[in-house]
Amino acid sequence: MEKYTYKIISNDLENAGCIASRVKKMLIQKGIDRQTIRRVAIASYEAEINVVIHSYGGICNVIIDGNELTLEYIDDGPGIACIADAMKEGWSTASKVDNENGFGAGMGFPNMKNASDKLDVKSSPDGTRVVIHIKIR
């Protein structure tokens, strides 16, 4: 089993997506198929952006265990008020500044769900934990 941990800084819009990019490059080096890499790129980008624009900061764990790839995002809050709402296409609480930077389409969780084999989201005011499971073909 391999595990990599990355720190995600709140409101660092300039570097948002860098971890997704590093994960993608790592998977290319491992010779993983393009379709799987594409799904990982989409899911990891969206999850990372959510931590950057919505949370006080957090971490990302990437775990590769055989043909199971797990992306785990843990942040320090303030949490998601209603996860069912966040799963709806077009639903967003992004700020005006986020919108000006092209975020806030309300497609984050829908994209994560479509790109993954399994998506788990748990949230409280103390923090959110998003776990994305993707099978490597």
Add this chain to the structure above:
Amino acid sequence: MKVKDLLKLDSIHLLTKNGNMNQNISDMYTCDLLSWVMGKVRKEDVVLLTVLKSMNAVAIASLLNLSAVIFCEGVTPDQSIIDKANDENINIFVSSKTSCETAIDMYKYESIL
């Protein structure tokens, strides 16, 4: 159509130097919401037309293997965005026309190739 063919369009200018000019162009997509692009662009080698001057357009281009990003209506990305695109081997162009007009120009050119 390949990326280098874009150089033949008067309204479009290349800003980067490290991208693959021989990359194919499979399609065009115009949008200014990044997660929308992330969720809807299903093919590789797509050109994104946008007015969103954001570093994250480069991240999206890299993650989705886009052929190029064209910033339209004269929106010129900051040098930091161009530098990042060069680091990531992404092609960045600027167009003086709107996204729609630029797409039409590309479509017309494609039809004569």
